[in-house]
Amino acid sequence: MLEMVQITKKYPGVTALNNVGLKLNKGEVHALLGENGAGKSTLMKILCGATPKDSGKIVFEGKEILRNPSRAEAATVGISMVFQELSLFPQLTITENLFLSRSKGLFKWSSLDSISEEILRRFNLNIDPRTKVGELTVAEQQLVEIAKATKDGARILILDEPTSALSDNEIEKLFQTVRKLKEEGLGIIYIGHRLNEVFEIADNATVLRDGNLIGRVCLKDCCEDDIIEMMVGRKIENLFPERQPAKNNEVVLKVSNLSKEGLFENVSFELRKGEVLGISGLMGSGRTEIVKTIFGAIKKDSGEIELNGERVEIDSPKTAIKNGIALLTEDRKTEGLVLGFDLTQNISLPSLKSFCKKCIIDKKEEETISENIVNELNINPPLMDRAVKTLSGGNQQKVVLAKWLVRNCNILILDEPTRGIDVGAKKEIYTIINELVKQGKSIIMVSSELPEVIGMSDRVIVIYDGRINKVLEKEELSEINIMRYAANKIAI
Ligand SMILES: Nc1ncnc2c1ncn2[C@@H]1O[C@H](COP(=O)(O)OP(=O)(O)OP(=O)(O)O)[C@@H](O)[C@H]1O
Numbered sequence: 001m002l003e004m005v006q007i008t009k010k011y012p013g014v015t016a017l018n019n020v021g022l023k024l025n026k027g028e029v030h031a032l033l034g035e036n037g038a039g040k041s042t043l044m045k046i047l048c049g050a051t052p053k054d055s056g057k058i059v060f061e062g063k064e065i066l067r068n069p070s071r072a073e074a075a076t077v078g079i080s081m082v083f084q085e086l087s088l089f090p091q092l093t094i095t096e097n098l099f100l101s102r103s104k105g106l107f108k109w110s111s112l113d114s115i116s117e118e119i120l121r122r123f124n125l126n127i128d129p130r131t132k133v134g135e136l137t138v139a140e141q142q143l144v145e146i147a148k149a150t151k152d153g154a155r156i157l158i159l160d161e162p163t164s165a166l167s168d169n170e171i172e173k174l175f176q177t178v179r180k181l182k183e184e185g186l187g188i189i190y191i192g193h194r195l196n197e198v199f200e201i202a203d204n205a206t207v208l209r210d211g212n213l214i215g216r217v218c219l220k221d222c223c224e225d226d227i228i229e230m231m232v233g234r235k236i237e238n239l240f241p242e243r244q245p246a247k248n249n250e251v252v253l254k255v256s257n258l259s260k261e262g263l264f265e266n267v268s269f270e271l272r273k274g275e276v277l278g279i280s281g282l283m284g285s286g287r288t289e290i291v292k293t294i295f296g297a298i299k300k301d302s303g304e305i306e307l308n309g310e311r312v313e314i315d316s317p318k319t320a321i322k323n324g325i326a327l328l329t330e331d332r333k334t335e336g337l338v339l340g341f342d343l344t345q346n347i348s349l350p351s352l353k354s355f356c357k358k359c360i361i362d363k364k365e366e367e368t369i370s371e372n373i374v375n376e377l378n379i380n381p382p383l384m385d386r387a388v389k390t391l392s393g394g395n396q397q398k399v400v401l402a403k404w405l406v407r408n409c410n411i412l413i414l415d416e417p418t419r420g421i422d423v424g425a426k427k428e429i430y431t432i433i434n435e436l437v438k439q440g441k442s443i444i445m446v447s448s449e450l451p452e453v454i455g456m457s458d459r460v461i462v463i464y465d466g467r468i469n470k471v472l473e474k475e476e477l478s479e480i481n482i483m484r485y486a487a488n489k490i491a492i
């Protein structure tokens with residue numbers, strides 16, 4: 001159905017793609033895999049007309065697409081993409097979002113609404129099309145994006161990391177939709193970092209590394225380790241390195257009866273020096289809201305917070321940071337980064353005061369310190385004056401981590417720290433976490449990836465419907481155990 005041949009794309013200082021090829025059959029789900037910055041999103045942006053290529057050719061259903069098409073032109077021939085960062089307008093309704101590109105002429109909204117309703121029904125979405133997109137869950141938004149991309153008879157659908165913000169149930173629903181589209185004969189290109197999901201949904205895979213094509217494989221004939229080796233060029237062993245237990249260390253943070261109406265109730269726990277405390281729970285159970293409240297970004301209704309035995313009133317993120325608490329937010333695009341700022345500006349932002357000499361920022365020191373952390377975390381490309389929005393998703397995530405490492409807080413709250421991060425970089429982040437706790441820092445880690453929670457935590461708090469349902473000690477940690485307490489109310 002589709003063949004991309006010798007595609008090359010260069011950005012100043014970076015070769016994003018070097019003579020890369022890809023083939024896709026009708027009714028195939030084809031995974032596009034590779035480390036952060038390998039060139040996956042760029043290759044797909046070229047295919048859907050969002051970015052021009054430098055050279056190479058694209059043959060679609062036997063005909064070469066002659067020049068660099070616009071997105072609208074690519075969509076007209078049937079190629080559509082759902083981007084890594086969702087692109088719906090939250091303040092517009094579903095119908096308005098679906099028909100936004102049809103910007104000429106007069107519409108009758110009521111008839112568009114009923115067309116929308118039909119489209120939504122196809123995707124098993126029982127929602128009023130007049131609902132504002134901002135009121136939908138991320139999973140519903142994802143399905144609306146797919147509906148939008150396929151409604152005008154798409155032949156090829158590209159999904160760039162569609163599951164990174166979805167819960168297990170929602171992923172299953174998404175996969176059902178993908179399978180249905182596959183049966184209808186669409187060719188689907190699927191980018192993802194979670195290999196178990198890739199093996200579940202995809203038939204074949206193309207692997208890229210540093211802008212080069214490494215190979216194309218049939219997934220039935222290989223295992224996860226084979227793919228990882230192709231992606232990173234080496235074997236990854238011991239993803240979760242050993243660490244000293246922190247059982248008897250002193251308590252640095254004590255949270256007592258923290259409540260916020262409608263979000264969570266009576267949350268109490270202690271965090272020890274040198275400890276990694278995992279917080280697990282289903283999406284929407286209140287995990288993120290609890291940590292945001294500790295960080296002062298949500299105002300609590302009641303409850304107390306003690307730091308090193310002393311009561312503190314944390315009423316804003318500013319006070320939290322002053323008290324040595326950092327929060328790496330789960331949504332890097334809207335809460336973690338200033339997308340138009342460059343690497344140095346983003347990294348130094350929470351620490352600007354420490355770079356000030358008599359109210360003037362010491363630019364040299366700001367740059368040196370930012371550059372050091374960029375090298376330490378292997379952020380790629382290490383070009384300090386590049387706007388972070390031009391970095392690949394995973395590298396953007398590392399910039400968020402970098403800014404908090406420079407701030408040197410004693411308590412680091414990480415909300416989904418490895419979202420969109422490749423396996424090699426994951427291991428780097430786990431090693432950094434271990435290094436931090438060894439230095440005596442304490443970490444609270446919210447994560448939806450159970451292997452990560454189990455591999456990294458000393459203890460895990462399991463949240464169900466805004467309450468702590470269970471605290472699991474290291475020796476009790478297993479996927480089944482966590483899921484049991486995350487999915488059901490169990491009286492303790
Ligand atoms: N607009 C741009 N300007 C400059 N460089 C860019 C731009 N877009 C992408 N790049 C660079 O091209 C390379 C490939 O990026 P791309 O986003 O395709 O990676 P990716 O494989 O999708 O990674 P991830 O898994 O992290 O999303 C990276 O080095 C990136 O920094």
Ligand SMILES: [Mg+2]
Pocket residue numbers: 040041042084160392393
């Ligand atoms: Mg990408």
